[in-house]
Amino acid sequence: MTDHAPAGTQAVGRALSVLKLLGSATGELSGAEIANAVGLSSGTANRIIRALVAEDFIARNPRTDCYYLGSGTVLLGQAAQRGFGIDKMLPLLEQLNAETGESVNLSIRDGDESVVMLRVQSTLPLRFEQRTGARFPLHTTASGKAILAFTPRWEDYVAALPPRLQKLTPHTLETPQELEQAIAAVRKRGYSIDEQENVDGVRSVGAPILDSAGNAQAALVVQVPAVRMPKGRVRELGERAVQIAAEAAWFVPVNRTTSR
Template sequence: MTEAPPTGTQAVGRALSVLRLLSESGAEQSISEVAEKLGLSSGTANRIMRALAAERLVARNPQTESYFLGSGAVLLGQAAQRGFGLDKMLPILKRLNEETEESVNLSIRESHESVVMLRVQSTLPLRFEQHTGARFPLYTTASGKAILAFSPNASDYLGSLPTRLEKVTPHSLETRTDLEQVIQETRERGFSIDEQENVDGVRSVGAPVLDAFGNAQAAIVIQVPAVRMPISRVSELGQRIMTAAREASNFVPLDRPLAP
């Protein structure tokens, strides 16, 4: 039976799903891989790829016959970064990386997740590898806790959680009450701590990037292997990251919230 042509809305949704797949996978994808992962026929996946390639949103590797994000996607991303002020925040992250020699990222909140928007990798041999676009639960991350501590709708998020939280690592918080206490401590201290709760063996410290109304629009986070980050170093990095986050707050646009 011939597959019915997609409606306009469906076609746009499928095209966006392909772009999201290429973005999150970080690797080339063949037509058959795209079709299998998105539940499409090979013909539909091929038509979507041709349409996206015509706009340079994807490009084809002639040697592997697989596809990757194209120059059009790069230009769109750069324009979005400028619109949200991220291009001005990146030098702040780079300076913090140079001062500490550790990995630094800027993350925002999307629903119940923390999403990495900018990343500056440590050059030290022992480091935590991560990529932009990576997503993690808010309650396990330093970024999520920093954002929640300075968000007006944090109570709505807390109310949506079960009494007992799903543990990502053996160190993850166990209950909603534990999280409520940690958020309060973060608000009082000014910076958050991820005590190997999201990745075993990695400690993180985060601080909120606030808008003009004092609401968190993003968070800057330093991620360090636990063997190189004793508890005594947490306070020092916390002060550094709060300074960086305050500077980044100067570039948050008033009319374009980064975090819902």
């Protein structure tokens, strides 16, 4: 924190860190767990928690004395979805889910990550489970590659990456050069492919949702267990995802940004 930071910046940053932590947690967290995770003293963490509880951004379970996101964040999330047009896209995801029988999600870019904003789960016994809010590196996902391919100055982003990329599976792209080739292929065919690069055993296709300027604001993704996704079906689902993404583009506000 610099001496020139606006008054209150540190407190706001700490409160946001707590909210992000609870948003990514798989369950409730105690005050001590929150303090340790965000690197705060117990007293500071407790003051922030009390303030967030007072505004309904955090709720306390009286039986466990632990905390989870409150109703205030639900209302904010719903407002954000309306702002991005995400609420209007749900019927299109449900349509693609009904046609394919597979899991479908809508993801956006947040810095170096792809974030799942909306999801319709497959009802088949063998399926990939995923929660909304899940985050993954852009280079490992169909959504990330679809968004990058239609992001202005994507070449600069790739050029700034480290020589070796983070690997999540044995199939993950290893270098910026491999990512550049993958992006070029997306731009040529119109959809991206995740060849078990993010989760071993899961193949995905992604189609960019473009604004009026032709820039990707989100991506529509179909996720399928690899045993149910031969190469012929990759093309079939990819082309259908592109068609549905084109319909979803009508709901995208003008001049949104997908990076930070």
